[in-house]
Amino acid sequence: MTFSKLLLGRRLANREGEERKIGAFEGVPAMGLDGLGSSSYGPEAALAILAVTGAAGLTALGPIMAAIVALLFILYLSYRQTIAAYPSNGGAFTVARENLGTNASLVAAAALMIDYVLNVAVGISAGVGALTSALPSLHGYTLPLCLGILALLTLINLRGTLDAGRVFALPTYLFLASFAVLLGLGLFRVLGGEVEPVIAPPPLRPASEPLGWWLILHAFASGCTAMTGVEAVSNGMGAFRDPAVKYGRRTLAVICASLGLLLAGIATLATTYGIGAMDQTEEGYQSVLSQLAAAVVGHGWLYYTAIGSLLCVLALSADTSFTGFPRLCRTVAEDGFLPRAFAVAGRRLVFSVGILYLAATAGLLLILFGGITERLIPLFAIGAFLTFTLSQAGMVVHWRREASREDAERSSHKTRLIINATGAVTTGIALTIILVAKFSDGAWITLIAVPVTIGALTLVRRYYDRMEAQQRAVGPLKLVERNPPVVIVATAGRSRLSDEALRFAVDLSPDVMAVHLTSLEGENDRDKVNALRESWRNDVQVPAEAAGLLPPRLMVLPATYRRVEQPVLQLIDEMRPKMPGRRVAILIPELIKRHWYQHLLHTHRARRLRARLLSRGDPDIVVISIPWDPEPEVQRRRRRRNRLGL
């Protein structure tokens, strides 16, 4: 208990939930790391596609990034509206369910889940990739490093979103500040006509292909990864304190504005300085942002601060999923499409099961792909754009419905509808481009994973529906006059344990039977049995008769297969026809085990017998456990006192 308390913090009460909610200051680190981190790999991914065209490709970067920034602006406006319309939970799943129906909502849920898991894997592996290219001696430890960071993130998030937001605030704001200075300085110089880099970037690769439409579309599709993570705020609305809409919008604005400025700045400076993407597998690789920072300020302290904080943001961008995924799963579970456990707030008021599930699947993905970013990227972004499209389409339906209401301000709703419709169409087009351009690179895996996930969700829901129907109690409670149950006490000789059980048994019913099993040790023990019969007559039956009770019978049964369950079950089966309508209650005295070694030193017969009896699933067979504590009373009282201090 003390260990998990140290690791996870004390258990929080429900009423503390409100105090654990966050504002915009913690919101940006808690939900924006994914979006901000993608500014690093988005432009680089686009440049990597354009690299084959040499210097010509660089001229296309500006228009491509402009399109992406425009798309980002449309998304910002769209999500701003979504947040206001669904202030408690504006995730694509909810929006699609409310407006497009269950099937669309399941597509959104599946797409989001897959993207969240991928984001964890991609974020961590990108961070570790950047770290190992800075410190090549760590290269052999890529996978252990990835898994270590994953474990750390999991632990921090199990402690709660508030803690996560606070822990990650430093690197996030440091990253924003240092790149603001860096890009600002660079743009100031460039606009002032000073285009000479402090440290010149390595020369571009020679052109091997002409710049064509297909390449531009491909580069656009890859660059779109820069936009993943924008939906995080709408999914995480439940984490904001009141007024949630205000804090949510502020968080979204900070994230989108920062991301847009970053992308615009990077595109401008990269074009001016002639910075291209290098091959990550080659010696002396430098990322686009590293070349850019060196070009603006050289290898000074600002360079190292910027690159260092970028590494942190990349590795921690996985954290966005830890905020969004468990909340999404909770909503889906409340609708019955995921196991109930996903909807239960854990020790620290976060949805621990979702967090652990996310960590497990992302860990599996990291292990399967060896922690290499490049292998994961093609699977990515499809989920995000599918989500964008569904969410905006849902909002279009939402505004149409609102507009049809009597008291509606038609004009304002029309503006909102147009904004969301534009969002839906543009993200839909982007999704199509991404699907076509990256299909054979790995996008097909995501296309298979989505329907498989939907299938699993549907099966879970169907199971719950069936259970619900089977358990539903209709009408008033039916009471039947019944005789008291026949009680069977499982004994192993006479002991204080079995005496305790016998006392309960004679209170419960006049028909008490004690079962003693022989040959459990594979040998006959006739002397012991005779002594037991003798003691039973004198020490149990005589006092019971004196107290005016029917004397409990002693049954000695052979355990032919050295299992306790089998003779007891057989006895019940033989007794049942003789006592129609009566229940059988099996009393099992249980020794309380307080220390690990006690589990080795005692057989587990009581537990096994209980499990087997319960698994019969016969409501007329009831199992009664009578605990018995060998610890002296004094010690027990001390223990209870300690426990009350929780």
Next chain:
Amino acid sequence: MTFSKLLLGRRLANREGEERKIGAFEGVPAMGLDGLGSSSYGPEAALAILAVTGAAGLTALGPIMAAIVALLFILYLSYRQTIAAYPSNGGAFTVARENLGTNASLVAAAALMIDYVLNVAVGISAGVGALTSALPSLHGYTLPLCLGILALLTLINLRGTLDAGRVFALPTYLFLASFAVLLGLGLFRVLGGEVEPVIAPPPLRPASEPLGWWLILHAFASGCTAMTGVEAVSNGMGAFRDPAVKYGRRTLAVICASLGLLLAGIATLATTYGIGAMDQTEEGYQSVLSQLAAAVVGHGWLYYTAIGSLLCVLALSADTSFTGFPRLCRTVAEDGFLPRAFAVAGRRLVFSVGILYLAATAGLLLILFGGITERLIPLFAIGAFLTFTLSQAGMVVHWRREASREDAERSSHKTRLIINATGAVTTGIALTIILVAKFSDGAWITLIAVPVTIGALTLVRRYYDRMEAQQRAVGPLKLVERNPPVVIVATAGRSRLSDEALRFAVDLSPDVMAVHLTSLEGENDRDKVNALRESWRNDVQVPAEAAGLLPPRLMVLPATYRRVEQPVLQLIDEMRPKMPGRRVAILIPELIKRHWYQHLLHTHRARRLRARLLSRGDPDIVVISIPWDPEPEVQRRRRRRNRLGL
């Protein structure tokens, strides 16, 4: 169920125990492999010590092996008597306990246990070592091969001793037959004056040290490993069918005679042909027996048959421990020095826990020492000789006691006493020599392990004694007139599950209270609660009153920390002072889970609540589990029918 049946065979009934017992034919493979296998490493270990003296050492081999064979003969006579005196279990533990007291018996038990574990590790690693020197390509797989053979042996032994004896008969008798032919042929030629080998052994290493007493004692100590395993028959007496003494003696005679002849033959031929021990780490290593076989018959089919069956015997010599160790543990457990589970015959009437424990510890040893024989050998043999000495000393006391009885035939007892006394003294001297000669090579590890094991055994016994004292029921059962218990039913809304529990509750006591927990999902659900209260009034309380019962109360409690245990325990604590002397029975309706996925789809609250309530260890808090099966009746009946077919 089907899988374990396929793997382990069907579960055997107690009455089948007699049919599973073995005679001498199965006895030799089941208990003699250790003894016979040591003929391979005993002489080789002695020659390895003598190697530094060059050809001079070879002259010492004859006398050393003669001493060992003489010792073996004394041991044979001693154990022949022990078997007759203790026909059901003549292990050193029993003999020492009966005659020398508890402390001596614990020393014997600890020594035997350690030697059994070591024998498994040494046998398997020696076998794999021989195999990999024959097939060098397997050399990289030493440890996996060791662990694979260990797993196979474990499985075969879990199926039963009878099966083990039958499976191992072929290689054992093939080994005996081929070496009988080989050594017979060699001796026939040598005695006929034909001393030229078919294939000459490699030349001996040049002498680097003179032959002195210390070296001879050291060689004797190493050679004594040839005698390990002789005690196996006395330990395994319980496995023989009637007349056990006859079969036991016959088995012992076959093993000792074969071993003695093997050792004598090997010593004679090795001396004649000038065969020395080679360095195992050097290229072209050949074992002594391989050189010897080649010298007698060349590399023909007989050579390969002999060497092949030797490999099998070596690898399977580990099996002797699988027969002896579980039986020893059973005896020790029956005395309360080991957990009870060691004394329970498993599915196939063998002591499965002992087998699994042996496999686990030997596996650990193999992993720790990398599966290399040389590193394990010095730890070995001490346990065996400690056992020999204690067993013989115990027999001396036994005969003295027998002789002092009125009706004793003094003269025959005196002879027996002298035989066992000679055995005790000679093995005691051998033990001293081994301890001194091999102390710094690793014997000290065994010297530490023995007292540690004794300490553990003593602690286990002390625990059981304390438990026994605490549980002992003295005098007649005390019955107190009590009111029926207060019943608390744990509900989650109204369902057929909770209806079932309620019906049982109202039969049990007039004081029934249903507890419904809110905020389990961390949110308030006021509407649901109101609906439940309404339904409770109409559908539960009204029918209960109509049936003349006190209406069950509904308590709605907040689960502040989202745990079911905490509010229920708190309610009990608050109720207790108001109802002195009354028990509290908590009724937990449990959904029967029949499929693995159901464990994922349902929360484990019922189980957790039961566990927490039981762990209070308060005999006034009784837990009643009411099973409820969502499966339709038809399916359930079919399942029950299948189960009856066991």
